[in-house]
Ligand code: SF4
């Protein structure tokens with residue numbers, strides 16, 4: 214990983230009396246060290262990648278503290294690490310993106326939660342829900358309910374978030390329940406400050422070893438018959454212990470307000486949005502003080518029945534602000550009130566949307582009818598006007614448009630090595646006909662957008678090859694499964710490759726070998742080339758990915774007999790290799806390794822190197838592509854085959870032509886795809902390749918001068 218987190222690592226070293234400034238997720242990272250964590254593991258994914266990335270780069274400092282860091286192969290292996298807490302009084306934390314990561318980890322979580330923990334076990338999940346999310350819209354809450362895990366959802370305020378990390382460990386130890394700390398995208402990126410404490414070197418650590426393993430204890434195994442006892446312990450001992458801890462330490466916050474006969478119960482993570490919405494109704498001030506009493510749930514599971522009942526009793530109505538569906542918290546509260554025969558009217562999803570992100574506007578939309586019903590018809594006038602004017606402003610803007618704005622889907626980076634493969638696949642299908650494509654998670658999923666629109670299904674990270682097993686036996690043409698090297702190691706090797714080989718499936722698998730898990734922030738993999746290989750490749754000006762053969766040797770070892778390796782920018786070769794795989798006589802798994810280093814990482818690697826060469830006065834040649842506007846015939850086949858953001862359109866300089874011409878704008882990294890596509894698809898000959906020479910030699914300057922003079926002599930005077 215080339216991104217440097219040295220500034221963040223400095224923040225981790227802050228001690229008592231110093232002030233931390235920064236983002237929520239870094240504050241959580243620091244809080245783990247202040248809590249005496251013994252080990253940290255996880256699998257990267259937005260919005261919590263930063264936690265693990267920083268920890269991995271801070272390994273030297275963590276080594277001084279005795280904290281072990283593990284960049285796990287997937288979320289299941291991260292969750293399994295928490296098994297240490299089943300026997301030993303050491304604190305462990307793991308992290309991943311939810312809901313997808315929690316799905317992968319759920320087997321280990323069930324087996325952890327059943328025996329319960331001795332040392333605090335904290336799972337920091339990035340709740341990737343709502344605007345900007347990149348995964349399926351589901352709630353982690355369901356896992357807390359089904360496996361009996363504490364679920365913390367702290368108010369997005371750095372001191373509170375930091376406190377909740379420490380309490381998360383203690384709550385876990387007091388109740389024997391593993392705890393999940395749920396952070397929404399906005400909580401991860403909220404900025405603020407808190408008074409730091411000294412980091413706590415863990416009592417058991419890589420520097421303070423345990424002399425002996427724990428005594429054998431069958432009760433600590435998630436194995437029958439003790440699983441029946443463990444289930445009883447969950448509701449007889451652990452949940453009551455957790456509730457007591459929550460009450461004793463006031464983890465949920467009661468905030469009074471002058472309308473004491475009303476109340477709002479809110480998930481901690483939604484507090485900031487709720488206060489902003491209340492301000493629109495004139496029911497909260499700039500300091501976050503609400504006129505309606507609030508019960509802020511920094512722990513959303515388990516709820517404390519007495520606390521909820523005390524809050525609701527005697528009120529005319531209570532509104533539950535709970536994001537996502539189904540309404541677990543509202544249902545839980547309704548049951549608590551019913552069982553106690555408390556007649557307070559309960560609102561929630563009747564006034565607020567069942568699904569989707571609860572932005573300020575959405576919450577205000579639910580508060581308006583609530584305030585009108587209980588505070589009078591005019592109580593919500595200001596918010597109602599605000600919502601109406603927002604709607605009118607949007608309507609006015611769209612009325613000015615002559616046609617709808619074109620969608621702007623995300624796309625591959627400029628020069629991405631994966632783009633050419635989709636160009637080749639388009640061309641190959643022109644020859645052999647359309648094929649079923651099982652897509653996967655990763656940068657290559659960007660191929661599902663225009664201009665490629667490739668992929669019939671995405672079933673999970675590394676699941677493409679497995680998912681085609683139900684399709685390919687019924688399909689006349691062979692199917693294609695696409696996977697990145699990240700997905701291959703995360704899951705694809707076992708669920709897909711092993712299964713296909715074991716069953717003797719006739720399948721085609723394309724593995725993008727770009728050297729990193731690029732989509733999650735270009736973290737390193739077991740097959741990432743070493744630093745020495747990178748330095749060697751740099752000296753030779755080569756792409757470095759081909760230096761590592763871990764994927765190839767693994768596949769050979771498993772028994773893959775048909776394997777081809779193609780550099781991704783060789784569009785014509787990739788097209789013929791794809792055709793070969795689809796039509797070959799060979800009946801079995803066919804694997805195409807698409808080689809090409811992630812361009813983002815490549816640029817990070819070579820930019821400082823080129824800058825240093827230029828500084829030393831060395832000659833440097835950069836390749837750029839361009840379009841000759843006099844030759845371009847305006848059919849734009851090149852754009853439909855590429856989708857590169859730097860290959861775009863401009864007005865036709867010929868006054869007799871109306872169609873815009875293609876043009877390559879500044880930013881082209883000279884990846885070569887334009888030339889390869891023009892050749893493979895026999896496009897019009899308008900593309901040219903230019904070499905930009907920096908620090909040219911004396912004879913190159915001389916020749917350039919001669920050429921310039923000749924060109925100007927041949928041009929007619931204007
Ligand atoms: S991060 Fe790398 S692999 Fe992903 S789209 Fe960008 S260049 Fe391609």
Ligand code: SF4
Pocket residue numbers: 627628838855857858859860877880881882883884885886887888
């Ligand atoms: S060569 Fe073409 S595809 Fe490659 S970066 Fe330049 S414009 Fe984009």
